[in-house]
Amino acid sequence: MTTSVFFDSLTSIVADLSSDLPASQRYRRLLEAMLRIFPCDAAALLQLEGAQLRPLAIEGLSDDTMGRRFIVSEHPRLAQLLQSRVPIRFAADSDLPDPYDGLVKAVDHQLHVHDCMGVSLYIDNKPWGVLTLDAMEPGTFDHIKSIELRTFISLTEATVKAAARIDSLAARAEHQQQVAKALSEEGSSIEIIGESTAIALLKEEVAIVAQSHLSVLVLGETGVGKELVARQVHHQSQRAQHPLVYVNCAALPETIAESELFGHLKGAFSGAVADRAGKFEIADGGTLFLDEIGELPLSIQAVLLRALQSGEIQRVGSDQYIQVDVRIVAATNRDLRKEVEQGRFRADLYHRLSVYPVSIPPLRERGRDTLLLAGYLLETNQRRLGANGLRLDEAAKQALLRYDWPGNVRELEHLLSRAALKAISEQGRDARSVLINAGHLGIETVYPSQPTVGGSLAGHEIVEPPPFEGVSMKDAMETFQVHLIRSVLDKHDGNQASAARELELNRGNFSRLIKRLGLRP
Numbered sequence: 034m035t036t037s038v039f040f041d042s043l044t045s046i047v048a049d050l051s052s053d054l055p056a057s058q059r060y061r062r063l064l065e066a067m068l069r070i071f072p073c074d075a076a077a078l079l080q081l082e083g084a085q086l087r088p089l090a091i092e093g094l095s096d097d098t099m100g101r102r103f104i105v106s107e108h109p110r111l112a113q114l115l116q117s118r119v120p121i122r123f124a125a126d127s128d129l130p131d132p133y134d135g136l137v138k139a140v141d142h143q144l145h146v147h148d149c150m151g152v153s154l155y156i157d158n159k160p161w162g163v164l165t166l167d168a169m170e171p172g173t174f175d176h177i178k179s180i181e182l183r184t185f186i187s188l189t190e191a192t193v194k195a196a197a198r199i200d201s202l203a204a205r206a207e208h209q210q211q212v213a214k215a216l217s218e219e220g221s222s223i224e225i226i227g228e229s230t231a232i233a234l235l236k237e238e239v240a241i242v243a244q245s246h247l248s249v250l251v252l253g254e255t256g257v258g259k260e261l262v263a264r265q266v267h268h269q270s271q272r273a274q275h276p277l278v279y280v281n282c283a284a285l286p287e288t289i290a291e292s293e294l295f296g297h298l299k300g301a302f303s304g305a306v307a308d309r310a311g312k313f314e315i316a317d318g319g320t321l322f323l324d325e326i327g328e329l330p331l332s333i334q335a336v337l338l339r340a341l342q343s344g345e346i347q348r349v350g351s352d353q354y355i356q357v358d359v360r361i362v363a364a365t366n367r368d369l370r371k372e373v374e375q376g377r378f379r380a381d382l383y384h385r386l387s388v389y390p391v392s393i394p395p396l397r398e399r400g401r402d403t404l405l406l407a408g409y410l411l412e413t414n415q416r417r418l419g420a421n422g423l424r425l426d427e428a429a430k431q432a433l434l435r436y437d438w439p440g441n442v443r444e445l446e447h448l449l450s451r452a453a454l455k456a457i458s459e460q461g462r463d464a465r466s467v468l469i470n471a472g473h474l475g476i477e478t479v480y481p482s483q484p485t486v487g488g489s490l491a492g493h494e495i496v497e498p499p500p501f502e503g504v505s506m507k508d509a510m511e512t513f514q515v516h517l518i519r520s521v522l523d524k525h526d527g528n529q530a531s532a533a534r535e536l537e538l539n540r541g542n543f544s545r546l547i548k549r550l551g552l553r554p
Contacts, residue, residue: 056196060090063192068092070185072173073148073166075137078189079103079111080162086111093167095136096401097425100226100408107416108132114151114163120182122150125171133167135424135466148173152182154190164189223264226409227402231394235262242389243269248341250326250386251364253393256443259364260324262393266362267320275319278312283328283542290333292349295340301350313346313357320360326386327367327378328545338382361386377549396438396445403433403445410446411469414453422466423453432471448474515550522552 054062064076075093079086086103105112109129114121123129125147133149151165164186168174225236242249243266251259251266260279267277285293292302296311312321323329329337340346341361345354363386372378396403407430411423425433429452438444452473460467518532525531533543 057090059192059196061092063189064090064092067164067166067185070181071166071177073168075133075167077133077165078162079165081105081115081160086162089162093138094133095138095408095424097404097408097411097430098133098136099228100405101412102224102409103132103412104416110149110151111163114153114165115160117153118155120150120152120186122174130421130465131167133165135422135468137167137169147171150174150177152186154186154193156190156194161190161193223261223268225258225261225265226406227399228405229394229399229402231398232402235391235393238391239265240269242266242391244271245389246360248361248363248386248388250369250388250390251362251393252390253364253366254395254441255366256441257393257395258442259366259393260322262391263320263322263324263362263364266391267322267360270320270360272319272360276316277320277322278316279322279324280312281324283325283545284539285329285333286541287330287333290330291336294333294337295346295348297349298351301348305350308348311346311348313340313359314355316359317357318359320362323361323363323386325365326363327365327369327372328542331377331379334379334382338379338385341382341385396441397436401434403438404430406442406445407433407449410449411453414450415467418453418457418462420453420457420462420467421464423456424466424468426468426470428471429469429474432474432476436476448476451475511550514546515552518547518550518552 060078064078067076073093076091077088077094077098078090079088082102084105086105086108088099088101091098103111105115110123110127111132113129123131127149131149148168148171149165151163153163154161166174225232225239239262249263249266251262253259264277267273280294291297292305292309292311294311294313296309296314297305299305299307340357344358345356347354369378369383369387373380373383396406404425407425411425415421415423433445440447449469452469452475453467455473456467456469518536521532521535522529525535529543529547530540533540536543538546
């Protein structure tokens with residue numbers, strides 16, 4: 034590298050410091066300058082968020098890397114970088130596993146990184162993240178000048194600090210720390226993974242409504258992540274330090290629904306052996322998430338409406354009222370307006386719940402978010418399955434991008450879990466990295482997005498439905514459900530329990546679906 038290239042690159046970085054650039058673009062330009070200065074095949078900038086490192090910008094790495102979250106305690110090289118204030122170079126024969134093995138863009142996916150180095154980044158004397166450089170050839174970094182590296186590190190830290198000021202990253206980082214704390218307590222992730230326009234708009238909607246006191250109705254197809262959005266609304270609200278209480282309305286037996294929601298006194302009914310607080314009392318000061326609200330029986334809808342209107346509840350068996358301060362977030366995959374029109378949902382309750390509706394886009398409308406989600410889910414799977422590194426080959430990535438995802442993110446999660454198990458069984462759990470190919474996914478054969486008439490869907494014979502011309506998507510879907518359910522019920526001689534098991538549905542949900550579709554048991 035010539036001196037002019039070094040100074041030209043530094044000049045471009047310094048110029049960016051005073052430019053009003055989005056953080057993502059600022060970080061990408063930083064890595065591009067680094068690759069011009071230092072010879073390497075890949076580079077990454079990762080920010081520390083609690084116990085994990087999140088990629089903010091990458092060069093030369095697979096797209097799904099952006100969706101991965103690297104748990105520091107599980108990646109000794111990254112842990113060493115964070116603990117050091119000077120650059121660290123890892124020998125080509127180092128026994129420590131490299132987090133990027135199989136992720137560097139190369140023809141041979143089994144070709145592993147041989148020359149690695151990295152440095153921790155500190156902002157205001159606090160650890161912020163790491164900068165990494167990787168090369169496929171040993172000795173690539175032999176001739177890097179320390180003064181040039183130190184200069185670049187200083188400019189990198191300055192860039193990060195500038196981005197923090199311009200895009201208010203400091204405030205967001207504080208928020209993420211609060212989220213991380215809540216995650217450790219709840220044991221579940223609430224991060225919305227994605228960079229598509231549809232998801233960016235969704236995040237904006239969540240941020241807007243979270244700071245209000247309004248009731249939120251989360252809408253979307255099965256498997257899109259409605260509970261995830263509800264958790265985001267809670268954790269970005271002023272109620273984040275108070276409970277988020279979950280209620281599955283579809284699994285709420287009508288006979289004890291009042292007790293579950295509002296509590297009861299000892300002796301109020303058979304089996305009430307002690308006083309018990311209901312979900313509303315537990316959620317006092319926080320958020321009550323009513324999932325699958327469209328499945329709630331009409332009798333319980335009336336009781337729920339009274340509580341929402343007055344802010345007062347009454348335990349079963351008590352004549353005393355209890356004042357509660359609860360924010361309601363409800364979710365459904367039904368068209369509640371149509372349910373109201375057909376008399377299956379109360380209009381007054383619908384208007385009370387849908388003060389601020391939030392629609393979640395289906396996965397098929399989120400473009401390359403599929404790969405980011407795949408990276409996130411594979412990183413989780415490799416910890417759960419005890420594999421060293423789960424990677425997707427190019428054909429597998431293209432298959433994921435082409436598929437329609439009728440089951441959305443939940444289907445993606447299950448499909449990748451199955452594919453990972455298949456790949457691990459073939460390549461061994463002790464392999465340095467495990468490569469998932471399109472055959473392991475089996476999308477075309479197991480989950481055809483356009484099943485042929487007379488063919489099968491997940492093993493079920495499909496009875497040809499009437500023509501769908503001139504009908505809405507909702508009516509067409511219901512017609513398809515009617516024919517599929519009739520087919521499976523006929524197969525099991527009308528046994529609803531057996532039919533529900535084959536369709537992988539909850540028995541209660543299946544019974545209510547049959548009733549809603551007007552099918553006789």
